[in-house]
Amino acid sequence: MKMYEFSVIASGLDPQADDFEARFYDNGCDDALVSFQNGHVIIDFTRAAETFDCAIASAVEAVAATGARIVRIEPDPLVSLSDIAKRANMTRAAISNYHRGQRGAAFPSPAARITSDSPLWEWADVARWLASGGKLSRATAVEAELVRQANLAVQRGEVHIGPMLKARSEQFERDLAT
Known part of the structure; x- marks a missing residue:
């Protein structure tokens, strides 16, 4: 498997909630660094996958499973x-x-x-x-x-x-x- 780096920018979750980080970890984002900047949740992935399309697709589904609204995928x-x-x-x-x-x-x-x-x-x-x-x-x-x-x-x-x-x-x- 190859490692792919990209970010998913999302919104709609309260970073002050007790379960904020756990939502991401429990829904398949355990290979990402989650931060909150300028009103957006930034999920920086380093995802192992067979192909880039598999990495992106699985990350989008994982972030959506947290209840966050996906704004975009980066690099810009x-x-x-x-x-x-x-x-x-x-x-x-x-x-x-x-x-x-x-x-x-x-x-x-x-x-x-x-x-x-x-x-x-x-x-x-x-x-x-x-x-x-x-x-x-x-x-x-x-x-x-x-x-x-x-x-x-x-x-x-x-x-x-x-x-x-x-x-x-x-x-x-x-x-x-x-």
Whole structure:
């Protein structure tokens, strides 16, 4: 089994309740550090699983079993050029060159703050672009897409997302291979 690190951001539980920490431990989050920050419960997982989709799906179900409302899964899906450089283990200058079209074409368009000095990109889009050019591992691109799909599912109120994530992972792998 491989270890996967990610966070689930949740709300709806009282951190002052006597059973706050026990709820997480008793419902399958014994591999996570639970904290409360800025009105949100942050559950930082280091989860052993066969695949990333299994790790995410089991964590979402475990957190939902506590009675918490899942807000999102992180790492944050929106990234700056500096974030991209860090995640891709590249220099900020190299990523800026890709963004400006000086190294390669068709770098993804920003998803937020499009007209500002600090635009943000969807990490899944950038990871796919980098992986298609051999600049990032396919596994990292697949994980980015799975976080995106998991976030879309929890926004719809879904918590049993294992089959959907497995299917999306397989499809994304096939898409990257072509």
